[in-house]
Amino acid sequence: MTAAGGYDVEKVREDFPILGRTMAGGRPLVYLDSANTSQKPTAVVDAMAEHYLRHNANVARAMHQLGAEATMAFEGARDTIAAFVNAPSRDEIVFTKNASEALNLVANTFRNAEGDLAIRPGDEIVTTELEHHSNIVPWQLLAQRTGATLRWFGLTDEGRLDLSTIDELINERTRIVTVAWVSNMLGTVNPLDVIIARAHAVGAIVVVDASQAVPQMPVDLTALGADVVVFTGHKMVGPTGIGVLWGRRSLLEELPPFLGGGEMIETVTMERSTYAPPPAKFEAGTPPIVQAIGLGAAADYLTGLGMDAVAAHEREITAYALKRMGEIDGLTVVGPAEAIERGGAVSFTLDGVHPHDISQLLDSYGIAVRAGHHCARPAHQRFGVQATTRASFYLYTTHAEIDALVEGIVNTQKYFKVV
Amino acid sequence: MTAAGGYDVEKVREDFPILGRTMAGGRPLVYLDSANTSQKPTAVVDAMAEHYLRHNANVARAMHQLGAEATMAFEGARDTIAAFVNAPSRDEIVFTKNASEALNLVANTFRNAEGDLAIRPGDEIVTTELEHHSNIVPWQLLAQRTGATLRWFGLTDEGRLDLSTIDELINERTRIVTVAWVSNMLGTVNPLDVIIARAHAVGAIVVVDASQAVPQMPVDLTALGADVVVFTGHKMVGPTGIGVLWGRRSLLEELPPFLGGGEMIETVTMERSTYAPPPAKFEAGTPPIVQAIGLGAAADYLTGLGMDAVAAHEREITAYALKRMGEIDGLTVVGPAEAIERGGAVSFTLDGVHPHDISQLLDSYGIAVRAGHHCARPAHQRFGVQATTRASFYLYTTHAEIDALVEGIVNTQKYFKVV
Amino acid sequence: MNVDALYQEIILDHYKNPHGSGLRDPFEAEVHHVNPTCGDEITLRVHVDGETVADVSYDAEGCSISQAAASVLNDLVVGKTVTEGFALLDEFQSLMQGRGQVEPDEDVLEDAIAFAGVAQFPARVKCALLPWMAWKDATAQAVAQETEEKA
Amino acid sequence: MNVDALYQEIILDHYKNPHGSGLRDPFEAEVHHVNPTCGDEITLRVHVDGETVADVSYDAEGCSISQAAASVLNDLVVGKTVTEGFALLDEFQSLMQGRGQVEPDEDVLEDAIAFAGVAQFPARVKCALLPWMAWKDATAQAVAQETEEKA
Numbered sequence A, B: 001m002t003a004a005g006g007y008d009v010e011k012v013r014e015d016f017p018i019l020g021r022t023m024a025g026g027r028p029l030v031y032l033d034s035a036n037t038s039q040k041p042t043a044v045v046d047a048m049a050e051h052y053l054r055h056n057a058n059v060a061r062a063m064h065q066l067g068a069e070a071t072m073a074f075e076g077a078r079d080t081i082a083a084f085v086n087a088p089s090r091d092e093i094v095f096t097k098n099a100s101e102a103l104n105l106v107a108n109t110f111r112n113a114e115g116d117l118a119i120r121p122g123d124e125i126v127t128t129e130l131e132h133h134s135n136i137v138p139w140q141l142l143a144q145r146t147g148a149t150l151r152w153f154g155l156t157d158e159g160r161l162d163l164s165t166i167d168e169l170i171n172e173r174t175r176i177v178t179v180a181w182v183s184n185m186l187g188t189v190n191p192l193d194v195i196i197a198r199a200h201a202v203g204a205i206v207v208v209d210a211s212q213a214v215p216q217m218p219v220d221l222t223a224l225g226a227d228v229v230v231f232t233g234h235k236m237v238g239p240t241g242i243g244v245l246w247g248r249r250s251l252l253e254e255l256p257p258f259l260g261g262g263e264m265i266e267t268v269t270m271e272r273s274t275y276a277p278p279p280a281k282f283e284a285g286t287p288p289i290v291q292a293i294g295l296g297a298a299a300d301y302l303t304g305l306g307m308d309a310v311a312a313h314e315r316e317i318t319a320y321a322l323k324r325m326g327e328i329d330g331l332t333v334v335g336p337a338e339a340i341e342r343g344g345a346v347s348f349t350l351d352g353v354h355p356h357d358i359s360q361l362l363d364s365y366g367i368a369v370r371a372g373h374h375c376a377r378p379a380h381q382r383f384g385v386q387a388t389t390r391a392s393f394y395l396y397t398t399h400a401e402i403d404a405l406v407e408g409i410v411n412t413q414k415y416f417k418v419v
Numbered sequence C, D: 001m002n003v004d005a006l007y008q009e010i011i012l013d014h015y016k017n018p019h020g021s022g023l024r025d026p027f028e029a030e031v032h033h034v035n036p037t038c039g040d041e042i043t044l045r046v047h048v049d050g051e052t053v054a055d056v057s058y059d060a061e062g063c064s065i066s067q068a069a070a071s072v073l074n075d076l077v078v079g080k081t082v083t084e085g086f087a088l089l090d091e092f093q094s095l096m097q098g099r100g101q102v103e104p105d106e107d108v109l110e111d112a113i114a115f116a117g118v119a120q121f122p123a124r125v126k127c128a129l130l131p132w133m134a135w136k137d138a139t140a141q142a143v144a145q146e147t148e149e150k151a
């Protein structure tokens, strides 16, 4: 079976041994939880194992041959990631432990910024109601701690940003606008161009949470024109323990350091310290060396498939899922019902069955989905639901898996006697 | 060859494939840079690869079978680490990305603490002159940002803490005392009991940087009685991308959150959020899941050898190294010259040859050591040197490797014509 | 791991027809507990009269397991003494944390024995315990308050 | 990776007898540069007279490579015009970053051709560039200052 974009999904699945697993009751695994974390191809896992067993050393600090090998691999991964998202400069790529840390890094450094960048009472920070908690809580903390005001875009009934008030919401008091590129719950792809244009018109900094975007679509940060973009390794066939912060160089230079210590310094005396230029300035301590190398291998893997092909597959499989799920009585998709400006996460409710019970039943059929608020409780509140069940797809998802999901949902309804 | 403590070093070396590597010029690798980062046994690397390829899922959030497997493995690692250092409770173990983040977590949460824990102008924070930058810079930032004063223990000529002024240095104004258990540069093992007793007598919190201690010696946190202890995975045969913060539960409960988002919450609305109890409170975002599992495997590996045996080997090999290095004319050890209350890092200078040039020459013989300030620039300043060369040993280091080092140093002297 | 062990008929019955649900007066303590992982919530009130748990009223949003657990809790502890209630909590908790190895005592736990199957599903144990933990918290507060008032 | 390629006789000679070391007056700009990885430091002064680099004086602590680089820098740029100096910097920098593939021009780089071997040791390239980067920084400042004074 060949995806619209041109790779053979069945062949690709062979790169992911876990997809061949048999679960309890002899059921083959149907993994539909990739928005939570993606599976990893052997190439990524092998690259890390090989590094640990053959080339392991600390980076930057070590000048011996192993140190040079490790540094070359680590800094090479930075080059790979910069190229993967077409960052203006590889020195604008900061490795963090995940996307959450990257977002907190920005909020936290603004909290400690002085001069022009300082956040003061009366300043406004704008986010949206569809954000992941990791793009809400850091800004709440920043607002609390600086006296600034947190404001947000509401959502339309279809699950899109309500842009009708954009000119009021983003105004001369606005210092930072932060928004997800793709929602992890609703699947919505947000119109970044409009938001960035307005934010820059009033002189605000734009932070983009691309955690669900970078895995799914070709990304060109140079073209995008945001000020900060973050994403996370484990959702893009990479390892856990690594995230990426891209920041415009001038901003990274101006912001104060985040974590202190290790290699982020220029010189240290007991009285005072000066700091290295970015990206080192924001990478205190021994970085996630091998995780960066794994992430580089993940980017290479994705590039091998072609991000256009990955995006085409995602679109196609999501459209099929929305169509098939739409046929189930009592099922309501929360979020855009059409595969237009939409990522591959489909959250839904089912009349008469609680999301946990749905996911439990599906799990008994070997189908892994997520139930709960998906770290997007405000978006759930907006739609008057406490929880949803979410099926999310990725480059290895097949039509047969969607069919299994639909059959599983129907069987769940029978089990709980709601049809 | 059997170590004093009872394991067979040659057999143990077979667990570390990298130790069999041949470097440039056909030289066998002599890895004497373990205080920088340790090598990894196959068991640790395999545990992580196996998890990625067979059990990978996100933790806590996922309720399906893979999620349960991943959560069990991750939380099992927390149990393993708690047991490894005999923590009073497994819920006091917070996973961070490295030791540096753990130290910054403490400094940063104190910076934002309110009420009793708030740091105010006039308050004092005490550190020492032998700390790693990661245990200096966070406290400088805290002091700058709160108006507190940073003070420090000086060093004796032998490289031990000068405790003569302890009663003045740690006084009623002292809020936090932070100290390395074992110095990564001088090798000094600090008398924590004396410091903890005095700090607690004045009501100060004690933070211990155990980054060089936990890899080398049996550690009993319940017996130690500090308030916070941090260490790092990659120095204890574990992976990069993971560190550990142990904190007394009451303190972790009182401190405000550090990073916001993901699973650190209890409930989130756009207006405000409440936070989960520790350890979750301090683990925002997807944690370093597989790195924690790898660290658990590392602790199991060390327990298999026996930490008493590891410590005995370290003592014995360090004593041998100090003796042999003492025979070299023009070589000066910076730090305690005897293997008493001393870890396995030996920093030295050589008359007439700069440390970089020493390490370069040694590298050409296949011997990996570190040259520079080892992230302990103040300690170097104290001894009037800008840099040193450091050889550091671990559970797999052999007498033959020490002999190779000594021969390498002598040949370096010949090369640079200083003897 | 057979889901039928989890979704016993008794549990589904309590889920469909929860006993004692709704918030009522009088009460000495009200608590709000959340399962942060999944978002299940319960607001629970306890009315203690002398030694007796006179009422447990609640408003719960959540899955079948947490809802049924609230209903069974109400059945079991209302009318018992506080001490008996805590003993039941202990009994229920050890059943839940027994990973399916603990044999429940029907004379003590009545309908709650149907939760034996939940113990085989570690991710769901929290669901079953949510109302019980809320009850524990509220009852402790109610008792503390009473003791204070006496003093 | 033969260390002999790195430690050329010329380099060791400059290391033992550095040319023009010590800080001198007059100067228009003084900078302090550090290699954070290893701690090598240099304080460097530039005296520009009209178009000419009249003096480069320095106090450097560091390894043979960084010390010798400062000495060779002094030899090369003192007496040249600022423009010629920057051209030499370019030439030296591309030699250093050439990973051993660039053939140095002895007529231009004189003793600095001995650094060709350094290019094969990526970790040491920073050592060789430390004084040059300091010189670049200081000269840019000195020139900027001169331009300002004129304006």
Ligand SMILES: Cc1ncc(COP(=O)(O)O)c(C=O)c1O
Pocket (backbone or CB within 6 Å): A262, A284, A285, A286, A287, B035, B036, B098, B099, B100, B101, B132, B134, B135, B180, B182, B183, B184, B209, B211, B212, B232, B233, B234, B243, B375
């Ligand atoms: C004593 C000490 N503290 C802290 C650290 C920092 O550890 P990490 O780089 O893993 O954050 C190190 C190691 O570099 C160390 O030796």
Ligand SMILES: Cc1ncc(COP(=O)(O)O)c(C=O)c1O
Pocket (backbone or CB within 6 Å): A035, A036, A098, A099, A100, A101, A132, A134, A135, A180, A182, A183, A184, A209, A211, A212, A232, A233, A234, A243, A375, B262, B284, B285, B286, B287
């Ligand atoms: C949109 C979005 N933002 C942020 C995050 C946080 O990523 P991480 O958990 O890797 O920090 C996620 C994933 O959980 C996400 O989906």
